Each structure stands twice: as structure tokens, then as C-alpha cells.
Amino acid sequence: MEEGGTVGPPVDGEPMPFVPSELGSAYDTDLELVADIWSSDAHMAREYARQAAAVAELARRRTVEWDADFGSRGAPGVDSRAMRPPALADVSDDFVSELAVIRHCSEDEASRLAAESVLLTTTLAPTWSELFAGRLTIRKARILLDLLGDASDAVAAAVQARVLPGAEDCPPSRLGDRVRYHLYRVDAAAKERRRREAERRADVHVERTADGLGRLVIEGPLPVVHAARDAVAQYARWLRAEGDDRPMGVLRSTTALDLLLRPWDTSRPAVTAHLTIHAALPALRADAPSGAAPAEVDGQLVSAMQCRELLASLDLLGLGTPPAGGSVSIAIDDPASGETVAVATRTELRRAAGPGGSGLGRPPPTGSYEPSAAQRRLVTVRDRRCRMPGCGRRAGTCDIDHGHPYADGGPTACENLCCLCRRHHRIKTFARGWSFALGVDGRLTVHTPSGVSRTTRPPGWYHDPEPDPPELEELAPPDPLRP
Numbered sequence: 260m261e262e263g264g265t266v267g268p269p270v271d272g273e274p275m276p277f278v279p280s281e282l283g284s285a286y287d288t289d290l291e292l293v294a295d296i297w298s299s300d301a302h303m304a305r306e307y308a309r310q311a312a313a314v315a316e317l318a319r320r321r322t323v324e325w326d327a328d329f330g331s332r333g334a335p336g337v338d339s340r341a342m343r344p345p346a347l348a349d350v351s352d353d354f355v356s357e358l359a360v361i362r363h364c365s366e367d368e369a370s371r372l373a374a375e376s377v378l379l380t381t382t383l384a385p386t387w388s389e390l391f392a393g394r395l396t397i398r399k400a401r402i403l404l405d406l407l408g409d410a411s412d413a414v415a416a417a418v419q420a421r422v423l424p425g426a427e428d429c430p431p432s433r434l435g436d437r438v439r440y441h442l443y444r445v446d447a448a449a450k451e452r453r454r455r456e457a458e459r460r461a462d463v464h465v466e467r468t469a470d471g472l473g474r475l476v477i478e479g480p481l482p483v484v485h486a487a488r489d490a491v492a493q494y495a496r497w498l499r500a501e502g503d504d505r506p507m508g509v510l511r512s513t514t515a516l517d518l519l520l521r522p523w524d525t526s527r528p529a530v531t532a533h534l535t536i537h538a539a540l541p542a543l544r545a546d547a548p549s550g551a552a553p554a555e556v557d558g559q560l561v562s563a564m565q566c567r568e569l570l571a572s573l574d575l576l577g578l579g580t581p582p583a584g585g586s587v588s589i590a591i592d593d594p595a596s597g598e599t600v601a602v603a604t605r606t607e608l609r610r611a612a613g614p615g616g617s618g619l620g621r622p623p624p625t626g627s628y629e630p631s632a633a634q635r636r637l638v639t640v641r642d643r644r645c646r647m648p649g650c651g652r653r654a655g656t657c658d659i660d661h662g663h664p665y666a667d668g669g670p671t672a673c674e675n676l677c678c679l680c681r682r683h684h685r686i687k688t689f690a691r692g693w694s695f696a697l698g699v700d701g702r703l704t705v706h707t708p709s710g711v712s713r714t715t716r717p718p719g720w721y722h723d724p725e726p727d728p729p730e731l732e733e734l735a736p737p738d739p740l741r742p
Contacts, residue, residue: 301393304400308390314358314376317709321351344374345409353690356683357707359649366649375404382412385419394427399434406438409456414446475516491515535588535602535640536566555643590640591619598701599641599717624672630659631671638676641717646703647683648713654678660687662697674699 286292347354350373359369379387379400386403389395403422407415421441426434442449461478468474477484495510503510517523537555547563554566561569589608591601601619603611611619622633630638639654657678663669677697679687687695692708706712 300396304390304393304396307397307400308379308387311372311376311379311387311390314373315380317358318347318350318354318373318377321354321357321708323349323351344370346374346377350377353686353693356647356649356686357709360647360705360707360713361709361711363713364649365651369649374408375401378404378408382410382415383407383419385416385423389423389426395423396431398431399426399429402431402435403438406435406442409453410442410446410449414442414449417445418442491518494518535590536569537590537592537599588636588640599637602637602640621673624670627671628665629671630676634671634673634676635659637673638678641673641701642678643718644678645680645683646677646715646717647679648705648715650680650683652680656680658684660684662695662703674701677703 286295343352347370355366355370355373358373359366362369362372379390383403386395386400390397390400403419407418410418418438418441422434422437429437457478458480463475463477466474466476477487479487491511491514494514495507498510498514499507505513535556545567547567551563553560553562555561556566556569588602588604590599591603592599600621603619608619622631622637625631625634638659639657642654642657644650644654645652645657657680659676660679661669661671662675662677665671669675675697686693690708694706696704696706698704701717702714703716704712704714
């Protein structure tokens with residue numbers, strides 16, 4: 260079988276599709292299958308170790324001294340420094356962003372890989388050796404990374420010397436218990452130190468679950484979290500006692516959200532909604548087919564039916580007015596390309612379409628550095644998120660950046676503006692070796708110091724929606740200031 264997912268001779272010039280059962284039929288005995296399973300585990304462990312060595316070497320070439328060239332304006336902020344893993348303390352602040360572009364992944368994933376790679380090739384070098392030899396699986400290695408990641412070299416060496424012999428035949432859960440046992444014997448303060456560090460990094464975040472649902476995760480001290488859940492459960496039981504027969508899980512969920520949002524509290528200013536909706540108009544008709552194209556509400560895909568329900572609940576179908584302080588922005592997209600060409604409120608849309616109306620279009624360029632409110636609105640709605648590959652920060656928290664610098668003659672026009680979060684705006688402006696090129700068609704091409712480039716487009720553009728594959732550019736002459 261040749262690499263590339265095909266098997267068998269070509270038929271009419273086309274390769275036959277790969278069929279897993281055909282590969283499986285090549286095994287004569289169960290023992291051969293078992294051997295291949297073991298071999299695959301060892302192969303993946305070795306490749307992971309090989310990747311860690313390469314990532315760590317690239318990290319060593321991006322020393323923290325490089326950040327001094329950022330200057331005071333380009334230096335990482337307090338939150339950025341606080342969230343940097345200790346293993347990357349000696350690595351340049353822009354390295355995680357570079358690794359995310361190289362691997363075409365999120366920066367959270369790149370940060371974890373970078374920290375793991377540095378640890379495996381330094382403090383946990385014995386663990387790396389076991390990985391490379393195929394005697395330790397990736398899952399087991401990550402148990403040691405998690406528990407020994409903040410340990411001193413001496414403590415980590417002592418614990419590894421006790422647990423690595425025999426780790427190959429030890430189940431992962433048992434291995435974790437063994438590592439904790441020896442860690443707390445060698446370093447009695449380790450457990451309390453890990454708890455304090457976890458509390459320092461506690462946060463609130465949202466995870467998407469089933470379509471249309473999400474999970475709100477609130478991290479905090481375990482006793483407090485249990486107490487909060489017990490309180491929510493008690494409120495849910497009271498609702499059940501009052502006759503609410505919905506499932507207890509739904510009652511707990513509803514109660515928890517109500518406790519946070521407090522819809523009954525009229526003493527505070529009302530929380531209002533500011534929504535941006537991208538949807539094909541035929542999908543919003545009451546008689547739209549079940550397979551109608553999904554809509555997008557504030558950057559999240561929802562079904563056309565959910566969008567119609569939302570519009571009805573906000574009474575935006577001409578039957579009334581939105582809640583006080585609320586607003587809805589309607590994105591006008593080019594039906595052929597999906598490019599956002601205008602953004603309007605309902606009032607602006609009626610005025611543009613009415614008698615004597617001039618229609619809608621892009622806001623005109625301005626001569627000032629600061630974008631106009633109309634330009635800011637269109638660029639934010641068009642981009643949805645930070646345009647840096649691998650970044651998911653919402654556009655509302657981003658800077659509006661000139662693709663071609665304003666100081667070098669770049670116009671303050673929508674085609675020369677894009678959303679970049681503050682971190683990636685700093686990298687674009689101050690970090691040596693990076694290059695950002697914004698085309699008039701909306702493509703943003705980012706080149707890393709290592710010679711890899713990625714291209715992103717505003718997410719609503721339908722033509723060729725997938726990012727371009729990475730390219731290894733011809734490297735420029737070595738920078739004498741870069742180690």
C-alpha cells in the first residue's frame with residue numbers, strides 16, 4: 260500500500276479508495292494484530308518524542324532576550340506574563356504564536372506542546388528517553404509532565420528514578436498514584452504549591468457541547484465548587500417541590516444560570532443584547548425547508564430554525580421594537596463570494612431601501628489614523644475574530660489594525676483594516692522576523708521567523724474557504740541579532 264490513503268491498482272486512472280477491512284484481512288492470526296497494536300503505540304511515542312526534541316530546539320533559538328527588542332510598548336502585559344507556563348520562562352513571548360502557525364493549531368495547544376517539549380528535553384529527560392524507546396506511552400508521559408512539571412530538577416530526578424522502572428507495565432491510573440506518592444515523600448510542599456498555582460490560574464470559560472448548547476466552566480477551590488453545586492441542587496429541589504416536573508439536570512442548569520443573571524433583580528440596569536446576525540434571507544422564511552443553510556449569531560453557527568426563534572423572541576420581525584438598549588446589526592453579504600459589504604441596523608436598512616434611498620455599501624476611507632465608527636463596525640462584523648491563524652479571540656475585544664501601516668501611507672479604508680487581538684497586534688508591530696500582508700481581497704498572510712506562512716480570510720467568504728497549506732518560504736539571510 261502506498262502512502263496517501265489508497266490501496267490496490269488504479270481503475271481508469273483513479274486510485275481505489277482505502278478500505279480498512281482490506282488491510283485487516285492481511286493478518287493471519289490475532290497475535291499479529293496484537294503485535295501491530297503494540298508497535299503502533301511504540302511508534303507514536305517515538306514520534307512524539309522526536310517532535311518534542313524539534314520543538315524544544317526551536318524554542319532554544321527563541322530566547323527571552325528577544326523580547327527586549329519589543330520595548331516598553333510591545334512588552335507582554337500582566338495577564339500574558341501570568342499565564343505563561345513556567346517551563347517557557349526563558350523563551351520569547353512570540354514563540355507560542357509562531358508554533359501555533361507552524362502546526363496550524365490553537366495557541367492553547369501550541370503552548371501546551373511547547374511547555375511539554377521543553378520539560379521533556381530538560382527536567383524530564385529520563386521520561387523522554389523512555390518515550391523514544393517506546394516503553395512509555397504518550398498518556399503515561401503526560402501524567403509525569405503534569406505532576407512533575409513544576410518540580411525542581413533534583414526532585415524530578417528522584418521521582419523518575421523510582422517510578423520509571425516498571426512504568427511500562429503499570430496502568431496509567433496506578434502510575435499517577437505512584438508518582439504522587441513519591442513526589443509528596445520527596446517534596447512535602449509540592450501538593451500545596453500545585454494547589455496555589457492552580458488557584459492563581461483559575462478562570463471562567465465556555466465550552467461548546469451539543470448543537471445550540473454550551474458549558475460554563477467556573478474553576479475555583481474544590482470545597483467552594485462543591486458547595487456551589489450543592490446550593491444549586493437545593494434550589495432545583497425547591498423548584499421540583501413547587502411542581503416543576505422538568506428533569507433535575509435541566510432544573511439545576513436553569514437555576515445556576517438564573518442565579519448568575521438574576522432576571523428578577525430590577526434594581527440594576529438591564530442587561531441588553533447586541534447581536535450580529537449573518538443569515539441567508541430565504542432561510543429565515545417561515546416556510547424555509549429543513550435543510551436551509553445555518554445562520555451565524557455573534558460568531559456561533561446556529562440552525563436556521565434557532566435563528567428564526569431568536570428573531571421572534573426579540574420581536575424583530577416588524578411586530579414591535581427591540582428591548583431598551585438592545586440592538587441588532589444586519590450583515591449584508593455578497594451572495595456570490597460571501598464577502599461582507601455593509602452592516603446596518605434595521606432603521607438604516609429601511610432608510611437605504613426606501614424612496615430616495617442611496618443603498619448600502621462600504622464606509623468611505625478617512626484621512627485620520629483612527630477608523631470611523633462605521634468602518635470599525637463593518638470590519639468587526641466582517642472578521643468576527645482575530646485574524647491571526649490559530650487565534651479565536653472575539654473581534655469585539657480586538658484592535659482594528661492597518662494592514663499596510665498608516666505611517667507608511669496605508670489608507671484608513673476597510674480593505675486595509677483587519678481585527679488583531681492586542682497580543683498579535685504587538686507581534687505584528689514589534690516582533691522581529693514576522694511579516695503580515697493584508698490583500699485587498701481580504702486575505703491576511705502571516706509569515707513566521709521560521710519561514711512558514713499561513714493565510715486566513717474573513718470566515719463568511721464562501722470561495723475556497725479552507726486556509727492555504729503551509730509553505731516553506733526561502734529563508735532570508737540570517738539575522739545577526741537573532742540567536
